[in-house]
Amino acid sequence: MIAIQGLETIPEIGRRHDLLAKARLAMDARDFAGARSLCDEADRVASLARTRLAARREREAQ
Amino acid sequence: MIHSTDYERLELALERGDDTTALLRAQIDREEALERGAPTDEAIFRPSGMLTRDAFSRALQLETTRCMRTHDPIAVLVVILGDELDAQDELRLALQLRELASNTGDLVGRIENGYAVALPWIDDREIGPIARTFEAIIRAVVPANVDAHIGSVSTVPTTADLDEFVLPAVRPLRMPALTRPRAR
Numbered sequence: 001m002i003a004i005q006g007l008e009t010i011p012e013i014g015r016r017h018d019l020l021a022k023a024r025l026a027m028d029a030r031d032f033a034g035a036r037s038l039c040d041e042a043d044r045v046a047s048l049a050r051t052r053l054a055a056r057r058e059r060e061a062q
Numbered sequence: 063m064i065h066s067t068d069y070e071r072l073e074l075a076l077e078r079g080d081d082t083t084a085l086l087r088a089q090i091d092r093e094e095a096l097e098r099g100a101p102t103d104e105a106i107f108r109p110s111g112m113l114t115r116d117a118f119s120r121a122l123q124l125e126t127t128r129c130m131r132t133h134d135p136i137a138v139l140v141v142i143l144g145d146e147l148d149a150q151d152e153l154r155l156a157l158q159l160r161e162l163a164s165n166t167g168d169l170v171g172r173i174e175n176g177y178a179v180a181l182p183w184i185d186d187r188e189i190g191p192i193a194r195t196f197e198a199i200i201r202a203v204v205p206a207n208v209d210a211h212i213g214s215v216s217t218v219p220t221t222a223d224l225d226e227f228v229l230p231a232v233r234p235l236r237m238p239a240l241t242r243p244r245a246r
Binding site: 021 | 066069071072073082097183
């Protein structure tokens with residue numbers, strides 16, 4: 001995989017990946033409500049990642 | 063040595079995650095509908111859970127655009143079959159290929175006369191071992207009487223690939239030689 005400079009500074013990207021993997025496992029276990037709930041959490045974490053990324057970009061631009 | 067943050071790729075990783083989430087939600091809806099015996103939307107997924115030809119083509123185009131933006135490679139593995147797989151074999155193939163593609167967005171789908179896996183950000187060095195695993199999966203799942211050709215490519219896409227991604231050239235699948243019992 002391509003190494004992304006600064007990925008470690010946005011841990012939410014990896015966390016979202018883990019949550020989606022868990023959601024997939026929940027779906028395979030027929031726990032559909034649990035799977036959707038994990039997808040919702042993944043969306044919240046992604047939103048946090050975007051906020052952090054924007055703030056970082058702004059700081060770096062100053 | 064100080065490197066600056068790679069905003070472009072971080073944003074792409076987030077965009078890709080959005081697509082993966084949307085696809086996963088659609089899959090959850092489909093699985094739940096199947097369990098309830100309700101009709102499912104067959105526009106995105108085949109009965110095996112793989113992407114339909116149209117859905118795969120759209121997803122590949124989207125990924126090609128992303129890889130082009132950052133001049134990154136995208137790998138594609140294909141198998142072309144002389145005959146259709148039955149539902150059970152396609153399901154087995156889908157399960158194994160989705161496992162292979164699970165870290166890069168689950169892009170497994172139907173193409174003309176076969177199936178393909180798209181792996182964004184996989185380069186020349188990485189494609190070899192993945193292609194060998196792909197070959198082993200095909201050998202294990204596709205019945206011996208079905209003619210199979212396989213191929214793989216890793217390329218940094220160009221604008222020409224946006225109209226139609228050039229799929230790799232294929233070669234006949236090598237079947238393992240039968241071993242003779244040793245003479246006593």
